[in-house]
Amino acid sequence: MQPPMNSPRELAAYLERTVATELPNLRAIPDGPETAAPNRPSGEGWSQREELGHLVDSAVNNHARFVRATLEPTYAGPGYDQEGWVAVHRYQEIPWKELVDVWHAHNRILLRLIAAIPPAKLATPCRVGGVGAGLVTLGFMIDDYVLHMQHHLDNVLRRSPPTKYPR
Secondary structure, eight states: OOOOOOSHHHHHHHHHHHHHHHHHHHHTSOOSGGGGSBOSTTSOSOBHHHHHHHHHHHHHHHHHHHHHHHHSSSEEEOOOOHHHHHHHHTGGGSOHHHHHHHHHHHHHHHHHHHHTSOGGGGGOEEEESSTTSOEEEHHHHHHHHHHHHHHHHHHHTTOSSOOOSOO
């Protein structure tokens, strides 16, 4: 188990290592109909394209959360309908290389954002979802974002077993 990261620089480095490690693995997957087919032996669930698209959606949603939690004394915002977002974007129709490039670009932006967060802001209280959602810190949300990403990347890359999520 990884110890908690206590600075924006550590969190940004965590994201940067994950992206740098996985980008060549994602780029090595050839584009073709296989990336649009369900990615589970059962024939159910998201395709590789849809799961990577989910990570694009996660980057977009978390980008807004990270910025707001940095600018405001507290953050409270909605969750998001991940199945709906994936369906509306029709990721299975987007070429693999394009999805990889979009995922990479979004995360490069997040790297710079995270590295620039004032250290004290990592303690900003955050609530994602409805009234019953638990309170976490901005630092936790950033750490959780990368762990969530790794879990899904393990699925996309067909690793067995995938990284445990949550930690």
